[in-house]
Amino acid sequence: MTSMNADKIPDIIIGRLPVYLRALQRLAEKGISTTSSQELGEIVGISAAQIRKDISQFGEFGKQGTGYAISFLIEKLQDILKVDRVWEVVVIGMGDIGHALAHYQGFANRGFHVKMVFDNDPKKVGEKIGEFEVYNTASLAEKIKQHKIKIAMLAVPASDAQSVADQLVKAGVKAILNYAPISLTVPEGVRVQYIDPVTHLQRMTYYL
Amino acid sequence: MTSMNADKIPDIIIGRLPVYLRALQRLAEKGISTTSSQELGEIVGISAAQIRKDISQFGEFGKQGTGYAISFLIEKLQDILKVDRVWEVVVIGMGDIGHALAHYQGFANRGFHVKMVFDNDPKKVGEKIGEFEVYNTASLAEKIKQHKIKIAMLAVPASDAQSVADQLVKAGVKAILNYAPISLTVPEGVRVQYIDPVTHLQRMTYYL
DNA sequence: TAGATTGTTAATCGATTAACAATC
DNA sequence: TAGATTGTTAATCGATTAACAATC
Numbered sequence: 001m002t003s004m005n006a007d008k009i010p011d012i013i014i015g016r017l018p019v020y021l022r023a024l025q026r027l028a029e030k031g032i033s034t035t036s037s038q039e040l041g042e043i044v045g046i047s048a049a050q051i052r053k054d055i056s057q058f059g060e061f062g063k064q065g066t067g068y069a070i071s072f073l074i075e076k077l078q079d080i081l082k083v084d085r086v087w088e089v090v091v092i093g094m095g096d097i098g099h100a101l102a103h104y105q106g107f108a109n110r111g112f113h114v115k116m117v118f119d120n121d122p123k124k125v126g127e128k129i130g131e132f133e134v135y136n137t138a139s140l141a142e143k144i145k146q147h148k149i150k151i152a153m154l155a156v157p158a159s160d161a162q163s164v165a166d167q168l169v170k171a172g173v174k175a176i177l178n179y180a181p182i183s184l185t186v187p188e189g190v191r192v193q194y195i196d197p198v199t200h201l202q203r204m205t206y207y208l
Numbered sequence: 209m210t211s212m213n214a215d216k217i218p219d220i221i222i223g224r225l226p227v228y229l230r231a232l233q234r235l236a237e238k239g240i241s242t243t244s245s246q247e248l249g250e251i252v253g254i255s256a257a258q259i260r261k262d263i264s265q266f267g268e269f270g271k272q273g274t275g276y277a278i279s280f281l282i283e284k285l286q287d288i289l290k291v292d293r294v295w296e297v298v299v300i301g302m303g304d305i306g307h308a309l310a311h312y313q314g315f316a317n318r319g320f321h322v323k324m325v326f327d328n329d330p331k332k333v334g335e336k337i338g339e340f341e342v343y344n345t346a347s348l349a350e351k352i353k354q355h356k357i358k359i360a361m362l363a364v365p366a367s368d369a370q371s372v373a374d375q376l377v378k379a380g381v382k383a384i385l386n387y388a389p390i391s392l393t394v395p396e397g398v399r400v401q402y403i404d405p406v407t408h409l410q411r412m413t414y415y416l
Numbered sequence: 417t418a419g420a421t422t423g424t425t426a427a428t429c430g431a432t433t434a435a436c437a438a439t440c
Numbered sequence: 441t442a443g444a445t446t447g448t449t450a451a452t453c454g455a456t457t458a459a460c461a462a463t464c
Contacts, residue, residue: 012455018410023391026366036421044391048421049457056423064422065464082413089409096311100304101405106389110406111413150416151409158234175412177405181314183231183252191415193408197309197385198318200401201297201359202226204383205290205319207399208358220431244445256445257433264447272446273440 013054014081019044020051021077025110028070036067083111090149092164093156094119094127094134097179101153102129112151116143120160137164144171155179165192221262222289227252228259229285233318236278244275291319298357300372301364302327302335302342305387309361310337320359324351328368345372352379359383366390373400 023043027035037048037055044051055061055068061076062068078084089112091101102117119125120137127134135143144152152173156164161180168176169190178184181196231251235243245256245263252259263269263276269284270276286292297320299309310325327333328345335342343351352360360381364372369388376384377398386392389404 010454014414015411017414018407019391021410022389022404022407026390038421043393045393047457049459050455052422053424053456060423062422063464064462065420067421080414081410082416083410087409087413087416096304096308100308103304104405106404106406110410112406112409151412153405174416175409177408177412181230182234183227185251185253191412193412195403195405195408196230196314197312197361197403198314198320199226199230200385200403201295201320201383202229202289202291202318203223204359204385204399204401205295206222206225206288208290208295208382218430246445255433257435258431260446261432261448268447270446271440272438273444275445 009057013057016044016046016050016054017077017081019046020054021074021081021083024070024074024077028074033070034067035070037062040068078111081111085111086113087111087151088113088115088147088149089151089153090115090140090144091117091153091155092119092137092140092168093154093160093179094121094124094129095155095157098155099129101155102132115147115149120156137167140164140167141171144168144173149173151175151177153177153179158182217265221265224254224258224262225285225289227254228262229282229289229291232278232282232285236282241278242275243278245270247275286319289319293319294321295319295359296321296323296355296357297359297361298323298348298352299325299361299363300327300345300348300376301362301368301387302329302332302337303363303365306363307337309363310340323355323357328364345375348372348375349379352376352381357381359385361385361387363387 023040037051041048041051058080061073091098091114094117102114107113116135117129117132118135118137118140124134125136150173152168154161154164154176158180161182162184165176165184169186174190176192178192179195184192186192231248245259249256249259266288269281299306299322302325310322315321324343325337325340326343326345326348332342333344358381360376362369362372362384366388369390370392373384373392377394382398384400386400387403392400394400
């Protein structure tokens with residue numbers, strides 16, 4: 001079957017694709033043009049069988065005997081993940097984490113561009129942070145609608161996170177990367193990913 | 209059976225415990241003393257049955273009819289996750305992310321304390337960052353062994369991450385929280401958790 | 417051609433859910 | 441007591457692995 005399988009793909013597979021993509025881009029940077037499920041698996045710590053199965057959900061991107069052409073597979077994964085374009089994102093909360101996100105060089109070439117940054121502290125509003133002027137969080141809804149922003153990174157204190165998330169959702173945001181150490185409640189159709197260093201650390205201490 | 213089940217607990221369960229713990233601590237802050245698997249499930253977005261099953265792996269911590277005593281369950285989860293103590297951690301790489309980690313207030317009361325910070329840039333070494341003096345990455349092995357550090361947060365450029373990880377492992381580190389956008393290769397018995405905002409974002413764009 | 421590696425199937429393994437007796 | 445909610449079992453559902461024909 002020449003695939004283009006539009007069936008429902010499990011989220012757990014979608015979650016692994018960015019990891020494959022990242023590894024492939026690093027191989028490409030090194031000037032390597034071809035890889036195998038075996039080699040890729042060793043790099044990312046996933047079995048070769050699983051990598052082949054994951055990739056084959058979306059088409060036949062490899063060649064028997066030779067493996068995968070890296071630049072071709074990168075293109076396909078970028079298409080699938082919809083990072084064959086540049087998404088404009090906003091950052092809310094200009095504390096240390098917000099600063100780091102505003103300055104982060106790693107978004108370039110990976111599908112994202114910080115468009116605006118926000119804070120609700122009058123001392124910070126209007127200030128320049130790198131190329132950005134800090135906007136007032138009060139103007140969030142207006143500005144997000146105006147620029148049709150779909151993705152936000154939330155770096156406000158835990159106590160403000162849910163109410164800011166509510167505003168983001170109301171303004172049309174569909175994906176939130178949440179740095180506040182709190183579980184957010186959002187409506188169906190809105191996605192949240194959590195980055196909490198403590199949660200990640202606590203997941204490892206069990207084994208120490 | 210009065211449990212104390214020393215069987216092998218699946219890692220996927222261990223991964224959910226810090227999320228439960230975080231939610232319980234927030235409920236406790238609000239002055240709430242009791243909760244149910246139902247309520248907790250709504251907060252964290254996990255089914256009540258699964259929460260009961262996860263918790264019951266470790267003992268009978270609830271009461272039929274009334275649910276779980278929050279402070280008791282917090283204690284138990286802290287024990288299980290070994291965050292009933294304070295782990296000293298180090299930060300390597302004093303760029304924006306390293307700065308944010310060095311300043312992060314969220315470690316207190318959640319089991320971690322930043323003990324030392326490192327960078328390999330001669331301009332940064334010796335500088336003061338908050339309460340910390342920046343040490344030279346060259347002295348990493350010595351200092352980590354001396355203080356018996358087991359946990360490191362890695363915030364160096366991708367090109368340096370693997371070699372620094374190798375040094376950490378050699379010095380006895382058993383858990384690495386990696387902020388560099390690269391898959392690390394580490395020996396059996398060493399754990400790595402990955403925090404890469406782009407990977408998390410790419411996991412959501414698929415659905416947009 | 418011989419060797420390598422994919423895509424895919426079937427078998428295995430593991431995780432989640434539904435349901436309910438036990439009991440607070 | 442009546443109502444609520446746990447802990448646990450069995451059933452279901454889903455993910456991973458092993459194996460190999462196809463084929464480059």
